[in-house]
Amino acid sequence: MKKNSFYTLSFLIFGSTLLLSTAVLAMPTIDEIVNRTNFAAYYQGQDGKAKVKMTITDKQGRERIRQFVILRSDESTTDSLENNAYKGNQKLYVYFSRPADVNKMVFMVWKQPGGNDDRWLYLPALDLVKRIASSDKRTSFVGSDFYYEDVSGRNLEDDLHELISTDDNYYVIKNTPVNPDLVEFSHYIMYIHKKTFLPIQTEYYDKGGVLYRRNQALKVDTVGGFPTITQSSMENLKTNSKTLMEYSKVSYNLDIPEEIYTERFLRKAPRKLLR
C-alpha cells in the first residue's frame, strides 16, 4: 500500500511537472514571439532571392504593375535566434524589369535597423549611380501601398510589444510606437501564426484609433524548410487602394557573394543570379 501510494504520488508529481513544463514551453515569452516573427518575415536563411510582382489597384480599379527581382543577404552568419539572427544589418539588391520606364533600374540598400539605411539608385540610361537621401521609412515603396518599411522590416526596438490574446491559431500582439511623433499610426495589431510565427494579418490604427491600413498574408509556401509568405496584400482603407504582392522563384541560402551589393554590380547586373 505504502509503496503504491508512493508510486502514485511520484507519478502525480512527475506528471504535473511534465504538464507544467510543457505549458511553459508552449507559451513563449512576448520577446520570443516578436523575435521569431521578425526572423520568419525578414531573416530566414543567410540570404534569399525572389521574383516579385506588385499589382497596385486604385479606387477606380486602374492597375499598375511593378516587377522586380530582390536579393537579400544577412550580415549575421547564423540562423540561430540566440545569436540575434532575427535582427541586424542586411543588404538588399532590387532589380526592376517592369514597367518600361524603370526597366534595368537597380535599387540597393544597406539596411541598418535603428539607424539610417544607405540607399543607392542606378539609372541605366545615364549610367548614373545616385545616392538616395530619403530618411522617412514610412513612404510608399515604388508607388505601391507597401511602405519601404513593410518591405525591408521595421526596427523591433521602435515599438513596445504586448501579447493581448491568443487563440488556437494566433498570438495577437499589439505594437505601440516608442516615439509616436515619427509615425502615422497609433498602434498596430499583428496576428502571428503560432506554428510558423508568420505574421498573417497586420492592422494599422490611425491616431484616432480607426483601422485604416491592413496587410494580409494570402498564401504560404515552404521553401528550403522555411515557411514563406508568397502572396500578400496591403490595403489602404482611407484611399481604397490595394496592392497585391506575389513572390515566385523563392530560394534561400544561395551563397550570394557580398560584392553583389557594390557599385560594380549596380552598373553591371549579375544576370545569372537574377534569372
Place this chain on the structure above:
Amino acid sequence: MHKRAALLFLITTQLLAAAYAGPPALPAGVLTDTPVIPIGLGFESSYEPIFANIDENDEVLPIAGFWELRAGLRTQSDSDQQNTSIAESRLQLEIQKEFESFALNFTTDLLYDTVDKQRSIDLEQGKGWLDIREANIEFSPTDLIDVKLGRQILTWGTGDLVFINDMFSKDWNSFFNGRDEEYLKAPSDAIKASFFDTLVNVDLIINPHFDADRYIDGRRISFFNPMLGEMSGQSNLVKTKQAHGSEISLRLYQTVGAYELALYGYNGYWKSPAGVEPATGLSIFPELEVYGASVRGPVSNGIANIEMGYYNSKEDKTGDNPFITNSEFRFLAGFEQELLKDLTIGVQYYLEWLMDYGKYRDSQSSASHHRDKYRHLLTTRLTWLTRNQNMRWSLFGYYSPSDDDGYLRPKVHYKIDDQWSAEIGGNFFMGERKETFFSQFRHNNNLFAAIRYGF
C-alpha cells in the same frame, strides 16, 4: 404565384436570418476579425511550393524602348533661330543579348526632327535621323575584371547637373532644348576596363578618338561668341578644328563605411571649344589634363558630397595665351535631404577659379568681356512626388551671384499608366550681361511638352 411568393419570402427570410444569426458581437477587442489561415498553412498537402503566377516571358524582353513626341516653343523671338525650339518624334529600341561568357548591348534612337533638317547622319555630333546610344560587348576575362567595349554612355562623379571629373561627352543642345535628362549624356566610343580589388577599384577608359561634347554651335541654341564679340546663331555657326588624338580617363575608388571616396585623372582635350586658332579663326579643343577627388556619404539626415578638380590647360600653361582658356581649379560641395514625405531638396555650391588671372587679364584686349577670377554658382533641386508617386514636380535652378545670372528648369511629369507618360517643362535663362555663362542663352527660353509610350 402564391407559392412562388411564399418561396421567395422563405428564402429571403432564411438569408436574412443567416446574415443575422452569427454569434453575438464580441466586446471591442481584437478577436472580432481573426484572419483566415492563408493557403499553405494548415493544409499539409499544399506545403509543396506553388509559385505565384508570373509570366516568365516578362523578364527577358527581346526589345525594349519607347516612342515619344516632343514639341516646344521659344517664349521670345530670336531672329537667328526658328520659333519652334523642338518638334520631333523619337523611337528608341534597346536590344540586349546574353551569351554564356559575354553580353551584347545595342540601343538606338530613330529620330524625325522637324527643327534640325539635317538628315545625313553624324553619329559623333548626334545629327541626322539615327543616333546610336549604345553598341557594345561586355565580358569578364577574370572574376575581378569587367570589360565594356564599344559605344557606351559613361558617367561618374558626385555632382548633380554640375560636372568636374566627369569628362565624358555631354549634349548641351538636348539639355537646353527640353529633351529628357538622359540626353544630356552623349555616347562615347571607348574601351572601359574595370579592375576590382579589396583595397581599391580601378576604372580605366580609353577613347581611341577624341569624343567632343555635342557643344553649343548656334544651330539650335544662340550664344555669345567672345571671338566675334556678338551673339551667334544659325547664320553664324561655330566652325571647329577637330582634335586628333585619344582620351584616357582613370578613376580609383573605394567605399569606406558608408563613404564613397574617389580619385580621378583625365588626359585629353577640352570637351567643348575652349580656344581659337588665330591663323584660321577656327574654334579648337586644346589639350587638357584633369586631376581630381571626391567624397560622398551620409551627413545628418541627408547625403553630402565634395568634389574638386584641377584643370591643367596644357597648351596655355603659363596662362598668357589669349586664344586658349587658362587652367582652372574647380570645387563643388552639395547636400541633399528629404524635407517631408516625398519632398526632396538638394543644394550645391560650385566654384570655378581661373588660374594665372593676372596674366589672363594682361593678355586680353581692352574689350570689356573678360571673365571674373572666381565664378560662384549655387544650385537647388526640388523634387515633389504626388498621386502615389505617379506625378513628379521638379525644379532645378542655377544662380551665379558673381555673374548675376541664372537658369531654371521646371518640369512636371505624370505617369498616366504603366506605358504612357506625359510631361511639360521649360528652360529659362536670366541675366543682363550678354557674355556670362547662362545670360548668353537668354534668347533661348522655351516651353516644351512631351508624350511617351514605353514598352
